[in-house]
Amino acid sequence: MSLIENIIRPEIRDLSAYHVPEAEAYLKLDAMENPYTLPPDLQQELAQRLARVALNRYPAPSYTALKQAIQDKLGVPAGREIVLGNGSDELIAMISTACAKAGAKVLAPVPTFVMYAISAQFSGLEFIGLPLRADFTLDLAAMLAAIAEHKPAITYLAYPNNPTGALYDAADIAEILRAVGDSGVVVVDEAYQPFAQTSFMPRLAEFDNLVVMRTVSKLGLAGIRLGYMAGNNALMQEFEKVRPPYNINVLSQAAAEFVLQHVDVLEAQAAELRSQRTALMAALADLPGVEVFPSAANFVLIRVANAEQVFAKLLEQKILVKNVGRMHKLLENCLRITVSTSEENALFLAALAASLSSK
Template identity: 30%
Template sequence: MYYVNKNIKDLYRVKFHDERSDVLRLDMNENPEGLPSEFVEEVKKMITPSFLSAYPEKDRLAALLAEHNGIKAHNISITCGSDEAMRLIFQCFGEEGRELLTVTPTFEMYDVYAKMFGMVHETVEYNDDFTLSADSILSKINENTGMVILLNPNSPIGVCWSENEARAIIEKAARCNAVVVVDEAYHYFCESTFMPLINEFDCLLVLRTFSKLYSCAGLRIGYVSGNEQLIHYIENAESTFNVNNVAILFAEELMKRPDINSQLVQTEAEGKKRLTDRLTARGYKVFAAEGNYVLFKPYHSSEEIVRKLKRAGVWTRDYSRGILAGWIRVSTGSVKCMDRFFDELEKADTI
């Protein structure tokens, strides 16, 4: 019998095979409308046969990202989405038998990677009012902690950590020889960031992605920032050409266009306010913190409401267990998208 890694053999994974091209996608925190079409057309003109035939080069993008974030290019590794960066971090620093510490609920892939690399996943659950103190995290960091992952803001709840809380967690993790990862996938939908702290802490890694605000989920590009030595280890584990030319090109052009950043932020903020106002006016229990998503509790079964919305071509996400049982999460976008969602919700969730 051939060898199969014991951590992979019986690992449970959810695969996505749904056709989503002709629906209003409000289930995975994408931008439902994408980048401005005129910008996309401008970039497409740069894609020539010669451009596609060459192997990718990442140095120009690394320099642009370094300038954008106020750090050095050697503090950055560009990856195939931030998801690849997560996997590389576990591959480099996820010591089998040691503990991964996260909050719950959180991004599901962290539990998957913990199992894949033989780590023990310890969690701290949010309170019913969606609060969580840094002390509850600090109390669980110990000598067997190998990695601590914080989302800032958290998905799916949307709460941010303060700088004092983050510093306390990083400092204790450092004393226990643990790596700290701050996932900032939703950074551009809030002001909070811990990117500057990579210059102070040699155990800290910060993740960013082009999938959320920058609307390039289909291109799979992101990056990880941190101490030069940590980045060196991550790049030792990377494949030779892990990001494609088209993804790099779009990322470079986006970094040159801060006006598009501002436009996308404004469009989402206007849509989010419109949605929360309409949900609140109709009497729903609503939780809208940071990030491009809103939580609300429908009058009827969340599972049934999500099913009805899906039949109407509007896809959302509900939860079946934990403190989010019965809640629905809606990815936010333009006022137009939010109005379409709400019109269908009124039909699906009649009072």
């Protein structure tokens, strides 16, 4: 037996590492980033703030000021405890770690955000992916049956969903929350909330098993890696126990505290992206051979006749989108495109039109 076989769990050896393509010199429309930066005056002010940060010190692990800023500026109800993650990816890992009792299961409608399944696998939890309907709406009856059969410890609902962009019916989510009851948590993942403008955050008091998870990534701060979740305080205290003590570094902490004082700038960018989304979807719908799915996020899912070919032709034109066609059979021939500035969207549309017409 080799060293690797001796020490590495077989299910980890079977995985391939999460692949993120190099995108230098490409028009990057694959990762749902906000294309706008901070205005120069705020960049200057932020630089001065960051210059004063005590890099020689560990962060103060309570993160009181940062949590307060999140509460005040991002709509977390007063009195709710917040748990911070190095991106919501880390929050998902923390929930898995805390809930990984022997035999515990994780349920999510699929296709969805891949980290739910990956994180479950890392923690030795069984992941049950229940197919969405062909139009990417939730199959509520199948979800309720799966909840009754499997009693999942964790149910993930991305609201809106990635990579489909669909926003599930709020009444269906409420029914799932009630069906799960006290046998599990239901994580409503609102990573794209700035573009959906609807939220379960104001409904936390209604459901003891509801966890609302968010990130500042899509709002314009993907680089600082900051996610947060709120839910019933007793549950948050348990999740807090598995949080690495200094997971938010001092630079991210200072940057988030500063930018959240100017959250109106990010909100205006999100509003602009919402109107760009409307324009992009209309232009896509006008292209022959393109099916456009409804989106409440900052990306649009389309289906073409041959996604592999269109993806390759876009790459030749230095445009990177996400080819999700092989992720799940429901996504056959689908591409996911991040909504960007009007200039970048126009470049993409022209390149897509050329890709569709060339052989």
